[in-house]
Amino acid sequence: MYKVKVYVTLRESVLDPQGKAVQQSLSSLGYNGVEDVRIGKYMELQFDDTVTDVEGTVKEVCEKLLSNPVIEDYRYEIEESAKQ
C-alpha cells in the first residue's frame, strides 16, 4: 500500500491572480514581509498492492489528468503505508 501526495501549482511563468490577491490581503493585515503567494492544489492518492510501478503510474496520471502541463507544474511524495 502506498500513499501518494501530489502538489499541483501554476508554473512560475504564469501569473497567479488568486495568490496576488491573498498577498495583498496579507500585506493590508500588516504582514509586509510576505513578498509572494502562489496558490495550488493538494491531492492524496491511495494505491493498493496491484499497482507495481507506483512512481511511473503517478507521473502518468499527473500528466494525463491531475495537472495541465500548459499552465501547471506538479511534484509528489510517495509514502509506504501500513495495510488496513
Add this chain to the structure above:
Amino acid sequence: MKFAVIVFPGSNCDVDMYHAVKDELGEQVDLVWHDADNLDQYDGILIPGGFSYGDYLRSGAIAHMSVVMNAIKKAAEAGKPVLGVCNGFQILLESGLLPGAMLRNKNLKFICRTVELTVENNKTMFTSAYEKGDKIRVPIAHGEGNYYCDDETLAKLQENNQIVFTYASDVNGSLSDIAGITNEKGNVLGMMPHPERAVDDLLGSADGLKLFQSIVKHWRDSHVVNA
C-alpha cells in the same frame, strides 16, 4: 445539415444551442449525451457552455476524458466543423484539439455581460458571413476565460491566422485579447463568448447568427449540388 449538441452532466447552455440551431438557423439538431461513441451521422459538432462535472479539478478536465471525446476527435480529423463555446472551449483546450489553457479572470470575478468582439479572420468556415474587422456584440459569462499560451504557440496562432475573435477591449486578461481561436486546419473553433445567445434581436443582439450561417454555407457549398 445535421448538428449534434453534446451534453455533459453540468452543461447548461445546451438548450440555448439547440434552439439557436433549430429555431433561428432552421437546421436539424439532436442533443447527444456524453457517452455516445459514434457521431458519424452528424455534419457538425457543437460543445455548449456550462460547468461540466462541476468544474472539478479544472474546467473541462473531467469532460475531456469522456467517451464522446474520441468521436469528436474523429469528426475533427475528418474535417467536420467542431465548435466549442465557453466550457466547450475549455474542454477543447484540455483535450489538446486546441492549443493553450484558461486561467482565472484577471480580476477574479465571474463576468456576465455583453461585450464587443472584433472579427480578426473571416476566411474560416465559421466566419465567412462576416467582414474582417467587423465589431459584433456577443454575451460572455465566465470566471475562467483568461486565455494563456506560451510565446511560441502565440506566434504560431498569429502566423496561421488562427486568432478568429478578439475582445475590442481587455475584458478578462486574455493574452492578446484572444476571445476565440481555431486549430491549424481551421475546422475546430473554440470561443468564450456565446454566439448562441445572440441569434435574435429579442435577445439583445443577433450578431452571433452569422457564425452559424457561415457553417451551413460552408457545408452546402461542399455537399449540395447546384447550391
